[in-house]
Amino acid sequence: MLNVGVIGLGVGERHANVYKNDVRCRLKGIHDFNHKKCENLKSKFPRVKIYRSDNEIINDENIDLISIASYDNYHFKQVINSLKKNKHVMVEKPICLYKEELDQIIEIKEKKKNIQLSSNLVLRANPKMVDVKKDIMLSSFGSIYYIEADYFWGRTSKLSGWRSKMDYYSIILGAAIHMIDLVIWMLGVKPISVYAIGNRIGSNTTDLKFNSFAVMLLKFSNGLIAKITGNGPCVHPHFHGIKVFGSKKTLIHNFHESFYFNKTKNKTNKVTLKKTKFKSDNKDKIITNFIDSILNPKINPIVTEQDIYNAMSVCLAAEESMNANRIVKIKY
Known part of the structure; x- marks a missing residue:
């Protein structure tokens, strides 16, 4: 107990x-x-x-x-x-x-x-994201060359709360980290460099004096590019969107629908995926699995301490890039 x-x-x-x-x-x-x-x-x-x-x-x-x-x-x-x-x-x-x-x-x-040390990076337990990871591991996309992962936060009113009173608030560490971790987890490899820029235009009527929007370009050793956004002030329901572009197949997961495009001969086919809700028991899975890992050392947490360090290393390099306005090599 x-x-x-x-x-x-x-x-x-x-x-x-x-x-x-x-x-x-x-x-x-x-x-x-x-x-x-x-x-x-x-x-x-x-x-x-x-x-x-x-x-x-x-x-x-x-x-x-x-x-x-x-x-x-x-x-x-x-x-x-x-x-x-x-x-x-x-x-x-x-x-x-x-x-x-x-x-x-x-x-x-x-x-x-x-x-044991873990973090509640809940998107790893989202059934839709689990299915996408499986497809990537099965190489069904062919050669993946580009990914988009967007965190639509859409909670502008909260930007004037405790976040505005911090010495420094980061939309990358506070929001985009979910998408950064998701991409690393799905691909099973870490990016080697990052370029990041941001602004606070969408939140300039709030008390937040820091960037509320950031976009990052991650480069991987094989040339794959991933674009990550942390979109704090967006007029959009809270949502995590993802697009995966490969030589054989494309995935689009947006607020309205999820679907694949694939090719048969010279025809592009759309395959609509069944809608799945991110239910409470899925959202709690990271914590319940963490309990498993404490009670049984043979079980690894869904989010290991190394996973945390990797995602944090990317975020901190992105912060450095945004401040220096240059591409930054990520140190793990």
């Missing part, structure tokens, strides 16, 4: 529900900087202790697993402190904001071989 503590009760409330409903776990405690949130959840989690600080919940020797869903700028400190206290850690993206922080996490985690 794993004793679990959850920090941050926005999306963290979903984390808490997963642990509460898993017979292998005991949801022992919750914490949020907004104590009213904790009080409001008392009726939902009547037997759960409310901790007054993140340090208090992390320092509790009876807790085995800390799930971190606080604001982005608190993740690094909470991850580091949890690892130092020998807690398994599930953290919402991003795990941190700067390269120096990532280096510290890697250094400490190297000393904690028996501790």
Whole structure:
């Protein structure tokens, strides 16, 4: 039985529900900087202790697993402190904001071989994305030469909240990281360089003083190009779009439909795919699998610590590229 503590009760409330409903776990405690949130959840989690600080919940020797869903700028400190206290850690993206922080996490985690670390990069559990990855692995696209992966965030009102109060908010680390991780996971290879640009035109009426839109061009060693966007202020439903272009087949997955184009002789055929919803149990799969990996060391997490480091390395190189206005070689 794993004793679990959850920090941050926005999306963290979903984390808490997963642990509460898993017979292998005991949801022992919750914490949020907004104590009213904790009080409001008392009726939902009547037997759960409310901790007054993140340090208090992390320092509790009876807790085995800390799930971190606080604001982005608190993740690094909470991850580091949890690892130092020998807690398994599930953290919402991003795990941190700067390269120096990532280096510290890697250094400490190297000393904690028996501790599991994962991040809730949920698109790996999306059935549609799983099917696309299978097709790629079966080489049904032929030679893939170009991919587009777009994160339509479309939640402009949230840009004036806690994100605007951070010393630095990154739309790449806060949104596009999902699409970066998705492309690396689908292809099974890492990009070698990145060029990124962005702007805040779409959010200039909000309190956010940082870029709310970014576009990245990733280059792979075989010449494949992937275009990734993090589109914060778009007038569009929240959605993750993807297009895969190969020598034999093309996939288009947009808000309205998903379909393939393939060729028979000189004719291009459209094959419409069945719509599949990204259901709650799929969204929770990253966390439930993480529990599996803690209880059974033979099971690997769907998102390993190396997967986190790879996606973060691309994001940080993209940030460097955007600031320097040049192509940056990605260091892993």
